[in-house]
Amino acid sequence: MGPQQRDNSTAQLDLENDSDLKQDQDISATSGDADSRRSTLELSPEERRLVRKLDMRILPIACLMYLFAFLDRSNLGNARLQGLPQDALHGDPTGVLFDWINSGFFFSYILFQVPSSVVSKLFRPRLWLGSAALGWGISSTLMPASAREFRFIFVRPGPPFSGSLVQPPLRNVMKNWNINVKTAYFYTKHEMGLRMAYWFGFAAVAGAFGGLIAFGVQHAHSAVANWRLLFIIEGIPAVLLGIAAITLLPDRPEMTSFFNEDERAIAVSRMNRAISGDVGLNVNKAHVWAALKDWRVYMGGVIYFGLNCALASTSAFLPTIILTFGFTNAIAQLLTVPPYAVAALVLTLTSYASDRMQSRGIFMAASSALGGIGYLLLLVVPSNEHVRYFAVFCITSGTYTTIGLIIAWFAHNLGSESKRAAGIPMFMAIGQCGSVLGSHLYPATEGPRYM
Template identity: 65%
Template sequence: MKIVLRTEERRLVRRLDGRILPLACLLYLFAYLDRSNLGNARLQGLPQDILNGDPTGVLFDWITSAFYFSYIICQIPATIVSKLVPPHYWLAGAAVGWGLSSTLMSTAFNFGGLFTARVFLGIFEAGFGPGIPLYFSLFYTREEMGLRMAYWFGFAAVSGAFGGLIAFGISMSNVTIAHWRLLLIVEGVPTIILGIISFFSLPNRPEVTHLFNSRERELAIARMNRSASGDVGNVVNKAHIWMAFRDWRIYTGGVIYFGLNCALASISAFLPTIIQTFGNTAAVAQLLTVPPYAVSAVVLTLFSYASDRLQTRGCFMAVASTIGAIGYLLLLTVSSNNHVRYFATFCITSGTYTTIGLIIAWFAHNLGSETKRATGIPMFMAIGQCGSVLGSHIFPETEGPEYTKGFAISCALEFLAAICAIILHFSYRLENKRRNICYGIPDYNVRVDTSEVADKAPDFRYVT
């Protein structure tokens, strides 16, 4: 009987992977292209065309930050409200919205127009970024979540490589429209198309979707309730919202995410510029951004696979974040060897992207209920996105090519993230041990009722 059940479950997971992962990954690919394409647009003449040259780089920094202001403010309310709306409606609407915003950036003729478009880009993406981990947790178990999050978030790294190739191709084209405007159009329009496809293709919640037959629905619901079962469906448990706001671990996760996003924002917006300081032309610098992103996608997948198999996240996060910090340390201490400095960019992208993918998977199953996840995930993400605002202001043109301040701040924050990951790891381990002593070791396949106290339920166990 168990063999038959495992076979049915594997078949169901393959079907879910075939339906959910391709669209979710492609949407995230274009989400990151749309939010980070300013780095390449900068090298294609955007400041000269509409920012009066921007000799200090301050105006460009504020346009980069505009996305994060609205993204931070809207994340928590958007994700809580998303529980009241069918997921495929919500995710498709968000995609069409940010696709339009990104495409309309190409029509801007001054600072105000570009700033406004970036604000709306942040509003719509706020409904997507934290919503996907919540959506995945409806279909995937804790043993499957890390690798699926790696596939999904890995496309943020792929977007860096893909964006560099697109930018290089456009820079070589002979067109009448400004290259940076064409870049924004080419990377914005596909998102709108994908959003429309998602409306018809992404499955709704397991208990109501038409994707499943009766047996598949029964199995999918059992999987969803395996480690926790609480406020299922289009409901919001207000008590769990306040529990999330009182959970110190979420704030510690926010500190980790803050450091990582400071580095991520720096990478997204300034990596082409940093590589250009090695003595490359703008076109070659855009092309050389591809390998670091490609390698980081592979490292993220390998770390996440091992994390799923061992059911531990904190140690892998600490190692990955330390790798990122070492990359910044190399940029700070090695100023004359461009080969070493280029190797450092591989360390930074691999360490940063890997740690972010793992922490999203970590909290997707450690918060106990849908409402606490819908509150807690955007909470630590919102705290973390404040790091993105910082990251977009610590690489001013006037400090190039050394960028000592930016590299030093990012290095320190990556080391801080590693320390916080170790703290969370041992905190979860000690709590699991305490519950095992007090309440006994629970049967993994038995439904855990988390409707009252979410992850504080006696039989709930954390991923460490």
């Protein structure tokens, strides 16, 4: 190819990139209308069969990975009531050491989220997600070997390659997952909310399930300390799920062996519906830069900051909060189960309605208001434990529902794949700064009211 030909080719490529970028900038104004028109049409029988096939392969693995990812995250709150501060933190009378151990996870989350998510586009999704799950599971399982606080702070963060999953998954990969980016390969905008509700709802299920496991471990008579046994029991399944993800999850629609040729054509068409899809393992640098300049990413990050402040404090301190109602350690852990179970139900129903109406903002506002009512009740009702326990239901239901909705909102509203791969983890990295703050909101010296 001569110099003139190369120049023409480069110019043509620049024009194509500029055209894609303009499409991304206008996507929020156009994709909603296009998707609404599409949602009014019946899917063909072939496409319905494809969606069912995707649901049966992707959702069980993704949901289970997030379940154990969140178990590995929230078990620190249960371990606090099972002797961790006394064994490894010199008693921690102020609670400051526990707060730093809990927030240590989020520092690596914030630092590695954007680069790991962008780089993940250069690798097959099943290998990336499965490796992240393996790394997180190994780290969680090894935490009982940490006998001093500085080792906890070092081991607690997920490995650098466990980007945002799905941030999944395990915790880093699943939750932002890369799961937002990866599932958008297979689901359209009007299908995404309910799938994200199923997936993120397992964070609430993990809270309920974790309370049951902690209650059982509390009564175990083992040579190993209860809190150490808790980490081991909840960490090993993550390793097994990592192996399952590597084996069973599909790769990108155009390159996975999961589809036959007819299914592949439908899947690729769906991937490019109302958004700009990439082809193969590559990164469009212009679109990454566009994500860094998009005001919506930063506005979403501010909203997510507040939500994660509530989520992180709830995950780490809910057993402690319920303990202030006058229950024993074991009963306090058991009573964390109903609020999480109700939160999962509210999240699923609200997300279903949100998908049907193709509206996220009004449902987020209502859910946030519900969580705010819960915090106000805890603040102004100091003695009625029935009202205070009801407030816990409001907090968990409002917080989990709003987070599930905003994750679904961002999954399809940034345009191209490369822009989503940079924009979604950027908005989540900003939001995770709220998790650091939430980890320090309940110092032991301010109990039992925690004003």
